[in-house]
Amino acid sequence: MNFEFQVIIDAMPSLLEGARLTMLITVIGLIGGMILGGVAGAARAYGNRYINITAMGYIGIIRGTPIVVQVMFIYFALPLVADIRIEALYAAIIAIVINSGAYMAEIVRGSLLSINKGYIEAAFALGVSRWDVFRDIIGPLAFRRLIPPLGNQFIISLKDTSLFMVIGVAELTRQGQEVMASNFRAVEVWSTVAVLYLVMTTGIAVILRIIEKRMKIL
Amino acid sequence: MSLVEFKNVSKAFGDLTVLEDLNFLVDKGEIVFIVGPSGSGKSTLLRCINGLEQISAGSLCVEGQDVADKNTNIREIRREAGMVFQQFNLFPHMTAMENVCYGVRRSRGASRNEAQRVAQEMLERVGLSDRSHHFPSELSGGQQQRVAIARALAVNPDLMLFDEPTSALDPELRHEVLKVIQDLAAGGMTMIIVTHEMSFARRIGTRLIFMDNGRIAEDGNPDALMSNPPNPRFSDFLAHIS
Numbered sequence: 492m493n494f495e496f497q498v499i500i501d502a503m504p505s506l507l508e509g510a511r512l513t514m515l516i517t518v519i520g521l522i523g524g525m526i527l528g529g530v531a532g533a534a535r536a537y538g539n540r541y542i543n544i545t546a547m548g549y550i551g552i553i554r555g556t557p558i559v560v561q562v563m564f565i566y567f568a569l570p571l572v573a574d575i576r577i578e579a580l581y582a583a584i585i586a587i588v589i590n591s592g593a594y595m596a597e598i599v600r601g602s603l604l605s606i607n608k609g610y611i612e613a614a615f616a617l618g619v620s621r622w623d624v625f626r627d628i629i630g631p632l633a634f635r636r637l638i639p640p641l642g643n644q645f646i647i648s649l650k651d652t653s654l655f656m657v658i659g660v661a662e663l664t665r666q667g668q669e670v671m672a673s674n675f676r677a678v679e680v681w682s683t684v685a686v687l688y689l690v691m692t693t694g695i696a697v698i699l700r701i702i703e704k705r706m707k708i709l
Numbered sequence: 710m711s712l713v714e715f716k717n718v719s720k721a722f723g724d725l726t727v728l729e730d731l732n733f734l735v736d737k738g739e740i741v742f743i744v745g746p747s748g749s750g751k752s753t754l755l756r757c758i759n760g761l762e763q764i765s766a767g768s769l770c771v772e773g774q775d776v777a778d779k780n781t782n783i784r785e786i787r788r789e790a791g792m793v794f795q796q797f798n799l800f801p802h803m804t805a806m807e808n809v810c811y812g813v814r815r816s817r818g819a820s821r822n823e824a825q826r827v828a829q830e831m832l833e834r835v836g837l838s839d840r841s842h843h844f845p846s847e848l849s850g851g852q853q854q855r856v857a858i859a860r861a862l863a864v865n866p867d868l869m870l871f872d873e874p875t876s877a878l879d880p881e882l883r884h885e886v887l888k889v890i891q892d893l894a895a896g897g898m899t900m901i902i903v904t905h906e907m908s909f910a911r912r913i914g915t916r917l918i919f920m921d922n923g924r925i926a927e928d929g930n931p932d933a934l935m936s937n938p939p940n941p942r943f944s945d946f947l948a949h950i951s
Contacts, residue, residue: 609796613799613800616791616861617816619811619815619816628800
């Protein structure tokens with residue numbers, strides 16, 4: 492076979508459009524996921540029994556089911572069971588928020604509980620309030636430990652967005668498939684799609700590496 | 710009024726009784742050394758005073774405030790009872806200066822400038838003003854412990870609690886920490902010190918308490934108790950430790 496670069500050049504606009512949507516879903520989804528994961532993780536680490544069980548239930552259900560099933564449920568089943576109709580793009584973003592939130596909750600819980608109790612006691616012994624201890628001591632120390640596993644989750648979630656082609660969101664993988672359906676150039680199209688994913692995941696890795704270096708992991 | 714007042718204080722962790730029916734008073738200016746075998750409840754006793762552990766029975770008052778009373782603001786007690794830990798527990802993401810400033814700002818509500826002025830003074834007092842911008846990881850164990858003492862002093866407590874302040878240090882670094890404690894003693898600070906440094910206790914202590922199995926087995930003048938141990942448990946302990 493011959494590899495034709497012209498195919499790639501012609502396909503580039505629609506693939507880049509897909510990559511843009513992939514990034515949009517990922518960024519908004521992960522911001523939401525971090526908020527949800529932070530709350531659920533703190534609930535796991537510090538919550539009373541009922542709060543803890545609620546958070547565990549959420550984490551268990553999400554981690555125990557495939558993300559494709561989750562997004563199908565949100566997009567196709569929710570309108571039937573609750574009369575909630577959501578655009579495909581929003582369904583995709585919600586799926587990433589809920590899904591990454593569950594994984595991040597466990598990461599957050601782990602980092603919160605990994606903080607040496609001695610630092611916390613030292614702060615309490617000075618007469619500092621609970622909230623200040625959380626904000627000034629536990630938070631910053633836990634955040635440093637959060638960065639490497641969080642980076643991992645960012646990359647996984649970015650790649651998971653490719654599964655949203657099942658509900659017709661025009662993200663990168665879906666765009667690739669549509670281009671291929673019109674020109675049948677599988678090698679050129681899928682190599683380019685792969686490279687575009689690689690550029691995005693590498694970008695995330697580099698940004699996190701810079702933050703990690705700046706923060707001097709303890 | 711005594712600074713610290715233990716009345717029939719007991720403390721249990723589940724089924725395990727750690728402190729049993731303790732009764733004693735600490736008055737202003739006293740330097741009380743608490744010694745005893747490991748597991749005898751020394752650290753727990755200290756940690757009950759500033760509410761890091763809750764007592765199970767009896768009453769424990771610091772400056773007349775009952776630590777177990779729901780209406781007592783435990784933060785007020787902690788401001789008056791500074792604590793120094795065996796493992797220093799300096800905040801690793803803050804410089805020496807920031808560590809010392811922290812309590813002054815968050816606990817006493819001082820302004821940044823005021824906190825820095827106090828912190829500078831305290832670091833000078835422990836001989837570390839030239840290390841103020843170093844992180845804990847850049848300091849030796851002895852230096853870290855001196856910063857930790859400065860951090861506790863900066864809040865301006867009436868009482869200092871030391872939980873084995875030299876146990877995590879190499880022998881050659883201990884003297885610099887003991888020197889700081891000795892200076893505090895000379896300045897009239899009331900202190901309760903859990904330690905194994907018997908000769909130090911003898912030199913600067915005004916009082917020695919020997920704990921055994923959660924009870925106070927001896928309570929008296931350090932020199933008198935050590936030169937003439939009144940009970941076999943205490944003389945055994947002295948023999949094992951030296």
